[in-house]
Structures are given as structure tokens and as C-alpha cells.
Amino acid sequence: MYTIVGAAGKVGYSTALSLRKAGVAVRAILRDESKAGPLSEIGCDIALADLQDTTALRWAIANADAVQVILPPDGVGEMRRSIESLAGALEQARPNRVLAISDYGAHVSEDIGMPTLFHIFEERLRQLEMPKxxxxxxxHMQGWGLVIPLAIAAGILPSFHDPVEMEFPTISAPDLGLIAADLLLHPDAGTNLQVVHAEGSRRYSANDVAATLSQLLGRAVTAQAVPRLQWQENFERFLSESAAKLLVDLYDAHNKGGLVDVETNGAVRYGTTSLIDALRPLVPTAVDTN
Known part of the structure; x- marks a missing residue:
């Protein structure tokens, strides 16, 4: 039995689908039962548990050979509580293996916002006495979906990556799920801790995203850096003040360069989905001129 915590998301569903295609049993752990349909259709067992309900998580994870966990981005307090709940459930259930979806930059010890919460996540999971x-x-390439409507309406793609010609690592979320499934199905039996980075086959800039949208829409889209003084306000349109601050610090680190990246001599696996193929479903009225 392979158990996926957060199976309704793009990454979790991709992992679950790949595992089911491989013929193994999958238990999908969800918070919202209304999202169970697609997972039930591919043959997953369904369990309901809130991420911060340690007891419910422990029962949902029980008897699993391997567990995939994902930490949703949120405010500092929420994420810290989720980290402790996940770790507590795993300590009690004691699966044979754990795969944790983490973040580029999680190896950095200084505070760089969102990756720092994943640094804390990894440090807590290192305490577990099981292969990890x-x-x-x-x-994720799909993250651009939040600002695509603005690009469609005004021909301007807002970017927190500055300068807009700077390339950065990115990956299609379903590709990440496929890589996770492969790691679950083919564990490295010789190590107690394996650290793997995942990104797409090439790196892109905000200018590349704008050019791709131009191709899909059949008209010009230009990338434009959002002034830093406006970052917090922009993020708070969708997130809490605490979560927004984590993203401000994250993009400061991104734009500094070298921090939100692969750890020195770190192992990397590469996805295959191109930027245009990742963005195409997010532009339903697209006219692809290619």
C-alpha cells in the first residue's frame, strides 16, 4: 500500500495515477471528500484526514509501506503546526519509507522565506527513524496561472522575478508527481536519506513566459517586473499577511541568485513537459500559432 497525503493536488494526483498504472494499491488521503471522485475512478482507496489532525492522519497512514507527504504553503504558524502534525503521525504509524515533497532552497540555513519552512520541515523529518x-x-510552471488573466487583459505579464530576463528553475507539477512515483517504486535500498532535486528540462525567464503566452494568444505579451514595494500588497490579495511575507522573502532570495537552487553537488531529476505545454491548459481561449 502506497499512501499519498494531499492526493487531490496536481502533484499528489499525478503520483497516485502513476502508481495505479504500475498496478500497486494506493490510499489517497484528502481533507475534502468532494475531491475524491477522480481518485476513486482510478482505483484509489480514500481516507479523510485534516493535515493538522495527528490522530486521523495516523489512522489514514496505518499499514502503509510508503507514504508521500506534501506541505501546503501557508502562513508560518499554520505550516509549523502542519509539520509537527505530519511528523507526529509518521512517528506513530511508522511506515517503511517516507517521501516528502520539499522545496528548492531548503538546504539554506539563513531565513529566505518559504524555503526556510521547508528547511524546518526537512530537519523535523530527519528525526524519524525510517528511510526518507x-x-x-x-x-511550478502552473503558478503563472494566477497572473495569466492580467496578461490576457492588458498584454502585460506581472513578474516578481527581477530582472525579467533572468532564468530560473521551474517544473510542471504533474512531472514532479511522476518523478515522485518513480522514486517510490524504485527506492535506493542503500541509503537512509536521499535528497533529489526536480526541475524541467530547461530553465526559463519571465520573458520566456511572456513570449510563450504571446504564442498561445496570437498577440504580444510583455513581462514587467512588479516594483518590490508592491509585493506584499499583491500577495495579500490571495494570502494571509504571514504567508505573503514568506513570498516576499522568497523572491528577494530568487532575485539575489544562487540561493533558491540546487544544493552544491545535489542530485537532479528532470521533467519533460515544456513551458508551452504546461501553460496551454491555463489559456482556454488560446490560439496557438505554432
Missing amino acids: VFLRSAE
């Missing part, structure tokens, strides 16, 4: 894989993910 930390799968550190680059920024």
Missing part, C-alpha cells in the same frame, strides 16, 4: 526521500521541487 526529500524531493525538492523547483517553482
